[in-house]
Amino acid sequence: MRAFGLNATVTNVLDILIAGGWGMVPIVVCSLVALAIVLERFWTLRRKAVLPPGLGDEVRQWARGGTLDPEHLEALEDGSPLGELLAAALRVRGQGRELIKERIEDTGRHVVHRMERYLSSLGTIALIGPLLGLFGTVIGLIRMFMEVMAGGIGDPARMAGGIGEALICTASGLTIAIPAYILHRYFHSRVAGYCVDMEKQATALLDDLTLNVAAAAPRARRAVVAHPAPTAG
Secondary structure: OOOHHHHHHHHHHHHHHHHHHHHHHHHHHHHHHHHHHHHHHHHHHHHHHHOOHHHHHHHHHHHOOOOOHHHHHHHHHHHHHHHHHHHHHHHHHHHHHHHHHHHHHHHHHHHHHHOOHHHHHHHHHHHHHHHHHHHHHHHHHHHHHHHHHHHHHHHHHHHHHHHHHHHHHHHHHHHHHHHHHHHHHHHHHHHHHHHHHHHHHHHHHHHHHHHHHHHHHHHHHHHHHHHOOOOOO
16 A cells, blocks of 8 residues: 555656656756755765864874874874864974964865865755746746647636646746755855864864973973083083
């Protein structure tokens, strides 16, 4: 019984798509592209994939202990967007604060660009969806009125059915555009939230790499003055 209901639903959907005419073709293509983008972004922008739990604390512990080597940095850089940002700071950890900050900002722009990949395409689909629907509807109405001009008004019920079929494109375009726009805004807000969290982690690492080192230098000098090295007698 359930299979029969599913088959009936699929048949109704196909009938609606066919009734919309060739104007439904670009709308269907846009819907498939939008679906692919949404699924890919949901998978790529998982929180644990962008901001692995505990990674910031672990990296700062590495930096304090000096247990860093090229293999560590490569694994960190390839692991996640946050790891790539922190690895960029660690690669120039021996330089001044401004240089490290500049490297973090440069890398951050590339990371954000990759996190926003395909979102412009999703926004374009949300924008052109109603326009494609309106275009299909106008074409359908023109075709119907041309038939009326050629054969007369005929059956009013048939004319009303033709108008209904023409409006299928408009309804389909809106059905695609509304979810696409909502998800476009949702993904942008998610990326913005990730950027705030990554900035906090990068700032904490920057402080560890610069402020703590700067504070440790005077202590080291005082220790040398208090306990000078013995001279050769």
